[in-house]
Amino acid sequence: MTRPIEYLKETASQTAGPYVHIGMTPNEYDITGVIAEDPGVTVISDGVKGERITVQGRVLDGAGKPVFDCVVEIWQADANGIYNSPAEHRAGVDPNFSGWGRQAAGENGEFSFETIKPGPVPAPGGGFMAPHITFWIVARGINLGLQTRMYFSDEDAANKGDPILAKARMVGRDHTMIGSREGSTVTFDIHLQGESETVFLDI
Amino acid sequence: MSERLSNARAEAAAFMERDYSQHPPAFTPGYKSSTLRAPKQALISYASTLSEKTGPAFGHNMLGELDNDLIVNFARPGEEAIGQRIVVHGYVLDQNARPVPNALVEFWQANAGGRYRHKREGYRAPLDPNFGGFGRTVTDENGYYWFRTIKPGPYPWPNGVNDWRPAHIHFSLFGSGFAQRLISQMYFEGDPLVPICPIVNTISDKSAIDRLVARLDMNNAIPMDLRAYRFDMVLRGRRSTFFENRPEGN
Numbered sequence: 001m002t003r004p005i006e007y008l009k010e011t012a013s014q015t016a017g018p019y020v021h022i023g024m025t026p027n028e029y030d031i032t033g034v035i036a037e038d039p040g041v042t043v044i045s046d047g048v049k050g051e052r053i054t055v056q057g058r059v060l061d062g063a064g065k066p067v068f069d070c071v072v073e074i075w076q077a078d079a080n081g082i083y084n085s086p087a088e089h090r091a092g093v094d095p096n097f098s099g100w101g102r103q104a105a106g107e108n109g110e111f112s113f114e115t116i117k118p119g120p121v122p123a124p125g126g127g128f129m130a131p132h133i134t135f136w137i138v139a140r141g142i143n144l145g146l147q148t149r150m151y152f153s154d155e156d157a158a159n160k161g162d163p164i165l166a167k168a169r170m171v172g173r174d175h176t177m178i179g180s181r182e183g184s185t186v187t188f189d190i191h192l193q194g195e196s197e198t199v200f201l202d203i
Numbered sequence: 204m205s206e207r208l209s210n211a212r213a214e215a216a217a218f219m220e221r222d223y224s225q226h227p228p229a230f231t232p233g234y235k236s237s238t239l240r241a242p243k244q245a246l247i248s249y250a251s252t253l254s255e256k257t258g259p260a261f262g263h264n265m266l267g268e269l270d271n272d273l274i275v276n277f278a279r280p281g282e283e284a285i286g287q288r289i290v291v292h293g294y295v296l297d298q299n300a301r302p303v304p305n306a307l308v309e310f311w312q313a314n315a316g317g318r319y320r321h322k323r324e325g326y327r328a329p330l331d332p333n334f335g336g337f338g339r340t341v342t343d344e345n346g347y348y349w350f351r352t353i354k355p356g357p358y359p360w361p362n363g364v365n366d367w368r369p370a371h372i373h374f375s376l377f378g379s380g381f382a383q384r385l386i387s388q389m390y391f392e393g394d395p396l397v398p399i400c401p402i403v404n405t406i407s408d409k410s411a412i413d414r415l416v417a418r419l420d421m422n423n424a425i426p427m428d429l430r431a432y433r434f435d436m437v438l439r440g441r442r443s444t445f446f447e448n449r450p451e452g453n
Contacts, residue, residue, distance in 0.1 A: 007219070007298045011436045012411040013226045014388040015234070015402060016373065019321040022337050023311030023373055029321060031335045034276045035267060039307070062239040069323070075258065075381045085257035086305075087379050089212035100259040121253050124217075134254050136384050141236030143227035143405050145384055149254070167247050192240045202221060202246035203255050203382055 013145065016071065016138040024071050025104040040073065040102030043115040048096040050079025050116035054185045055150065058109040059137060062193030066109025070139035072190075074101045074113055081119030081128070117152065123163055130158035130165065133179075137190060147201045150179040150188040168199045215256040216441040218382045219298055227405030234401045235362050255382035256441075261307040261341050270339050271350035273312075277335030284334035286315030286353025288429035291389070291417065295346045295376065298440030302346025306438070307377040309339040310350065317358030317370075326358050351429070357396055369396035369403070376438060383438040390416045391432065 021029035025038045044052075055074070059067040077083050078094040085099075103111045120128035132149045151159050159165050159178070168174035176198045179188035190198050229241035269276040274284045291310075295303045313319045313336065316328035320336050334353065342348045355370050371388045378384075390397050397403055397416065406412050414437075423431035 006300075007440065008296060008300050008437045009225050009411065009414070010222060010298060010439055011225075011376075011385060011387050012406050012408070012415055013385060014373075014405075014415070015236075016375075016386045017388075019311065019319045019324065020373070020386075022319060022321055022335075023309045023339075023375055026311075026335070026337045031277065031320060031337045034335055034337055035270060035339070039265075062241075062243075065239070067240065073384070075254070077254070083253065083257040084259065085379075086260050087215040087257045088253075089214045098259060124250060124252055129252065129254070132254065134381055136381070138386050139240065141234070141238075141240035143229055143231060143234070143237055143241075145386055146242065147255075147382075147384075164247070164249050164252075167249060171244075171247075173244070193243055197242055197244050199244070200242050200246050202248040203251050 013143060015140060015143055016145075018069050018140040020069070020071050020138060020140075021104050024102060028104055038102070040100050043074070043098055043101040043113055045096045048116055049094050050119075052114070052184060053117050054112060054114055055133060055179065055188060056110065056112040056185060057179070057188040057190060059105055059111070059190045060109055060192065064194070066105070066107070067139055067192065068105060068107050068109055070105045070109070070137055070142070072103050072105060072111045073136045074115070074133050075099060075136070076115065076133040077118040077121050079116055079119050081121045120158060127161070128158070130155050130162040132162075135190065142192070146192070147203060148190065148198055149177055149201065150186070151177050152181055152186060153178050154181045164201070173199050213444065214253065215380070216444045217251040217256060218380060218439045219442055221439060224408055225411045231405040234405050237405070251380070251382045256380045258377065258379055258381045258383070261305055261377065263341050266339070266341060273334065273336065273338045273350065273352035276338060278333035282333045284314070284353050285331050286334075288351070289354050290349055290351050290423065290425075290429055290431045291372065291434055292347070292349035292420075292423065292431060293433050293435040295342050295348060295378070295436050295438060297378070297438050301440070302342070302344070303378045303438055304342055304344045304346055305379075306342040306346070307339065307375075308342060308348050309375040310372050311337050312352065312355040312372045313358055315353050315356050317356030328356065328358065354391065357394075362401055366401055367396055369394045369400050374436065376436060378438040380441075385438060387415060387436070389434050392416055392418050
C-alpha cells in the first residue's frame with residue numbers, strides 16, 4: 001500500500017463572534033489595564049516617508065446595513081514598496097512605518113486609517129503589482145476571515161497592468177477593488193454581499 | 204528578470220493552497236448571522252504574492268508579565284477571577300509540521316457564568332469584577348504557547364429559540380504571513396453542547412471539528428491548583444521553492 005504524504009490540515013476557522021473586540025481591541029472596549037495599547041492602532045510614526053493619506057470606508061452587509069461589529073486589518077508596503085516584515089527579503093524598509101493596522105468598525109461600519117500611499121510591490125514572475133493595501137475582515141456571521149485588496153483610483157496605468165485586478169476584470173468586478181481618491185482621502189467601501197459585492201481573494 | 208546576488212536573501216515561499224474542506228463555507232443558514240454577511244460570488248484565486256507572504260513582526264518584548272494570565276490580569280490587587288482554574292497550552296505548527304515561532308496568539312472568552320465583558324452583551328449572568336476575559340502571548344522558538352484562565356461557561360444566544368454555545372475560547376493567530384491570518388474557537392473535551400452547536404456545525408468535516416476540541420491533559424495539571432487542556436493549532440504551510448528566480452521554475 002502506498003503511504004500518503006502527511007501534511008497537517010489547517011485548523012478550521014470559526015467566526016470571530018460578536019465580542020471580537022475583547023480580544024483584538026480590548027482598550028477600546030473597556031478591557032483596560034491589561035495591555036497599554038491595542039496592537040495595530042498606528043500604522044505610521046513621525047518621520048515616515050511618502051505621501052500621507054487617510055484610508056476610510058464602511059463595511060456593509062447584503063441588506064446595505066453597516067457591519068458595526070467587525071474588525072478590519074490592513075497590511076501594506078512602505079512608500080518604496082518594501083514590507084516591514086521578517087519575511088521580506090529586501091532591505092531598506094522605512095523604520096517609521098509598520099504597515100499593519102487594526103480597527104474596530106464604528107456604529108456605522110466605518111473605519112479610518114492614517115497611513116501613507118504604498119509603492120508598487122514586485123509581482124510573482126517579474127514586473128510590479130499596482131500600489132495596493134491588503135484588507136482582512138472578521139465579524140459575527142463571517143465564518144472565515146475575508147481577504148481583499150484596495151487599489152487606488154489615481155493609478156489607472158498601473159492598475160491596468162496588475163495581475164490580480166486583471167482576474168477581477170475578467171468577471172467584470174475590478175471596480176469593487178478601487179479606492180476612490182480625493183485629495184489625501186481614499187474611500188473604500190466593502191460590500192460583503194449584494195449587487196456591489198466586493199471581490200474577495202483566495203490567495 | 205534581475206539576477207540574485209549571492210548574499211541576497213531569497214524571496215519567502217508562497218503558501219500552500221488553502222484546503223477549504225477544512226473550513227465552514229461562507230453561507231450557513233443554520234447560523235443565521237451568516238446569511239447577510241456571506242459573499243455569494245466566487246473568490247478570486249491567485250498564488251500568494253509578496254503581499255500575503257509577508258506579515259508584521261511580533262516579539263516577546265511587546266508582552267506584559269500578566270498578558271497570558273486571565274485569572275489575575277484584570278483582577279483587583281490580591282484578588283482572582285472566579286471559576287474552574289485551568290491552563291491551556293499547546294503548539295502552533297504549520298502544515299509541514301514545523302513550529303511557527305513568534306506567532307501572536309490572542310484569546311478572549313466569557314467568564315465562568317458565560318458572560319462576556321462587552322457593552323453589547325445582555326445575558327443575565329453576572330460580570331465577575333475580577334475577570335476581563337482577554338489575554339495574549341507570542342509563541343516561543345518551538346511554536347509553544349500557554350496561558351492561565353478560568354473555564355468559561357456556556358451561554359444562550361439568539362439564533363434558534365433555545366441555542367446554547369458550548370464553553371469555548373476564541374483564538375486569533377498571526378503567523379509569519381498575512382495569508383496565514385486565522386480566527387477560530389477552542390472547545391472542551393466531553394462538552395455535550397459541542398455536537399449540537401450551530402456555529403460548530405458550520406464545519407462539515409467531523410475530524411476538523413474534533414481538532415477544535417482541547418483534550419484534558421492530566422499530566423500537566425498542577426495538583427491542588429489547576430487542570431490543563433492541550434490545544435494544538437495548525438497554520439497554512441509554505442511551499443518548497445524550487446528554482447527561484449527562474450520563471451520556468453516550479
